[in-house]
Amino acid sequence: MQMNDYDAIILGAGGAGLLCAATAGQRGRRVLVIDHADAPGKKILISGGGRCNFTNVNAHGAFVTERYISANAHFARSAMDRFTPRDFIALVEAHGIAYHEKTLGQLFCDGSARQIVAMLLSECDKAISHGGHVDIALSCAIGEVRHSDGRYHVRYGNKQASAPSLVIATGGPSIPKMGASGFAYDLARQFGLKIAEPRPALVPLTLGGEDVMLRELSGVSADVAVRCGKANFREAALLTHKGLSGPAILQVSSYWRHGQPIGINFLPDEEPGWLCRMKREKPRSNVKAALGGHLSARLAETLADKIGLAGNLADAPDRRLQEAEAQISDWRFLPNGTEGYAKAEVTAGGIATDGLSQKTMEARKMPGLFAIGEAVDVTGWLGGYNFQWAWASGVAAGQAV
Incomplete structure (x- = not known):
C-alpha cells in the first residue's frame, strides 16, 4: 500500500477544511485533504439558493456570544x-467576486456559489508559491485512522498517509443525502474527546394534535415574531403540510427542545389595545376583518374561527x-418534533469545546x-453565521498545524 507523508491531513473538503488547507499551505505546509464526495464544497454549492450566503456582517464581537449556541x-x-x-469579504473582493447584502446583514454572491468554491481552491493552489502544497483526494472512503509514534495514519x-497533525472537518449529520454522517463524532470519541448531544438545527418543526388543522393553510406565510x-426572532414563518417552517421558525428551532411550546405573535407591529381601539373606530368590523388587514385572508379566517369571536367588535x-389580542400576540403551538437531519441546515451539538483550545482548535489531551x-459544538444563527464560523475555525487551525 502506497504511503505518503504530509505535515497535516484534513478530513473533509467543505468550507472549513478547504480554508484550513489554504491557510496551512500558504505557511509552507504539505497538506492532504480527503473527502468521500466527488467534488469539493458540495454544501457550499447548494447554500443560499445556489448563491452562497457566505457570511454575515454581524458575525463578530459581542454578537458571537449572542448569536452562536454552544455549551x-x-x-x-x-x-x-x-x-x-x-x-x-476582503478575500472575496480580492478574487473579484461580486456580492450583495440582503436583510439582516446577510451577504450573497451576485453570481454563483461556485465562485466561492473556486476561490477556496485557488487559495489552496497558492500554497506552491509559499513552499507548500495542497493535495485534494476526492471520492475516497476514509478507512482506518490511528495514532502512533507521534503521527496520525489514515487509510483512504x-x-x-501520515502526518503529525490531523484535522476533523467532516461536519455533522445534517443533509444525509449528500453523504453527511456522524463520522466526526465517532473519530473524536476514538481519541477520547467528548460529544455534546447532536440534534438537527435550523430545521422545520412538525405539528400534531389540534394544530393539524393548520395543514390546510400549507403555503401561507406571514411576518411574525416567534418565541421559544x-x-x-422577527422574520417570516411559513405554514406547511407538516407544520411550521420559514426563517423565523428555523431560527427558533435551534433553541427548541421536545416538550417546549413556541409562541407566535401574528401581529408584532400592533400596540396593546389595538383591537379595542378598532372597536371604537369601526364598531361594525369583526375579528376576521381586523386580522385580514394584516394577514392573508385564509390565515385571518382560520385564526378568527379559532378565537371564536364571530360577531361585530361592538x-x-x-x-x-x-383576551383575543393576547392570543394573537402569543399563539401557542406544541411541536411534536422536527423534520430531522434530512431538512436541517446544520447540526447543533458536536465535539465538546471543553476538550479543545479556543485559539487553535487543537485537542487539549x-x-x-x-x-x-x-463538527464542533458551535452553531450559529441562520444567515451566514455558520459559514463565518467555518472560515474562522478553519483559519485558526490552519495557522497552528
Whole structure:
C-alpha cells in the first residue's frame, strides 16, 4: 500500500477544511485533504439558493456570544475575533467576486456559489508559491485512522498517509443525502474527546394534535415574531403540510427542545389595545376583518374561527377583545418534533469545546488533533453565521498545524 507523508491531513473538503488547507499551505505546509464526495464544497454549492450566503456582517464581537449556541458561549470568540467577516469579504473582493447584502446583514454572491468554491481552491493552489502544497483526494472512503509514534495514519482508498497533525472537518449529520454522517463524532470519541448531544438545527418543526388543522393553510406565510424560552426572532414563518417552517421558525428551532411550546405573535407591529381601539373606530368590523388587514385572508379566517369571536367588535366586551389580542400576540403551538437531519441546515451539538483550545482548535489531551467547523459544538444563527464560523475555525487551525 502506497504511503505518503504530509505535515497535516484534513478530513473533509467543505468550507472549513478547504480554508484550513489554504491557510496551512500558504505557511509552507504539505497538506492532504480527503473527502468521500466527488467534488469539493458540495454544501457550499447548494447554500443560499445556489448563491452562497457566505457570511454575515454581524458575525463578530459581542454578537458571537449572542448569536452562536454552544455549551461554552464564549468559545468561538477567540477565533472569530481574529478572522472576521471583513477578512473574508476582503478575500472575496480580492478574487473579484461580486456580492450583495440582503436583510439582516446577510451577504450573497451576485453570481454563483461556485465562485466561492473556486476561490477556496485557488487559495489552496497558492500554497506552491509559499513552499507548500495542497493535495485534494476526492471520492475516497476514509478507512482506518490511528495514532502512533507521534503521527496520525489514515487509510483512504488504496492509499495511506501520515502526518503529525490531523484535522476533523467532516461536519455533522445534517443533509444525509449528500453523504453527511456522524463520522466526526465517532473519530473524536476514538481519541477520547467528548460529544455534546447532536440534534438537527435550523430545521422545520412538525405539528400534531389540534394544530393539524393548520395543514390546510400549507403555503401561507406571514411576518411574525416567534418565541421559544428567551429566544425571539422577527422574520417570516411559513405554514406547511407538516407544520411550521420559514426563517423565523428555523431560527427558533435551534433553541427548541421536545416538550417546549413556541409562541407566535401574528401581529408584532400592533400596540396593546389595538383591537379595542378598532372597536371604537369601526364598531361594525369583526375579528376576521381586523386580522385580514394584516394577514392573508385564509390565515385571518382560520385564526378568527379559532378565537371564536364571530360577531361585530361592538358586541364584544373589551375584556374579551383583550383576551383575543393576547392570543394573537402569543399563539401557542406544541411541536411534536422536527423534520430531522434530512431538512436541517446544520447540526447543533458536536465535539465538546471543553476538550479543545479556543485559539487553535487543537485537542487539549491529544496533540496534533484538531476539530473545526460544524463538527464542533458551535452553531450559529441562520444567515451566514455558520459559514463565518467555518472560515474562522478553519483559519485558526490552519495557522497552528
